[in-house]
Amino acid sequence: MGRIELEVNGTRHELEGVEPRLLLVHFLRERLALTGTHIGCDTSSCGACTVLLDGKAVKSCTMFALQADGRAVTTIEGIGSSAELHPMQEAFWAQHGLQCGYCTTGMILSAIDLLRRNPDPDEVEIRTGLEGNLCRCTGYENIVKAVRAAAAAMAAAQPVREAGEPPKSPGELLEVGGSR
Ligand code: FES
Ligand code: FES
Secondary structure, rough: EEEEEEEEEEEEEEEEOOOOEEEEHHHHHHHHHOOOOOOOOOOOOOOOEEEEEEEEEEEOOOOEEEHHHOOOOOOOHOOOOOOOOHHHHHHHHOOOOOOOOOOOHHHHHHHHHHHHHHOOHHHHHHHHHHOOOOOOOOOHHHHHHHHHHHHHHHOOOOOOOOOOOOOOOHHHHHHHHOOO
């Protein structure tokens, strides 16, 4: 049994008795009751379990919880609220980017990471960027539309720069776009 200290959705957690073989996805769902992170396969192929680890999308079924020691994890519960959605959540809602919703939490977190790396992706770049996330409802057309809409909304939310001021970094852009 091990001890883990990590930040999840901005809250510090220190837990004892973590089994070395416990996967991060089970740790989030069973120890922290963050059930927005889904399990859709046992082959590391569906992406339903995607979370952000230090801001980068990872499949939480592909790593042990103890490997997240000292790191910052963001799950779908940490990016917005029902009162104030993240722009990516808002776009998925407005563009009908979900059907059953099973893939949606992982899809949204992967899309947020995609925009962190490429704030203005075209359709091919979105499809390539999200190829690790499968939608069993095959709702890909509207998912692409949602990511395009979120990119536009996040770009529009940037403050006007003074002449000569360098562009915002992708990380700053995400914060401006409403990452919480
Ligand atoms: S549950 Fe992690 S990739 Fe399918
Ligand atoms: S919306 Fe049903 S799996 Fe994607």
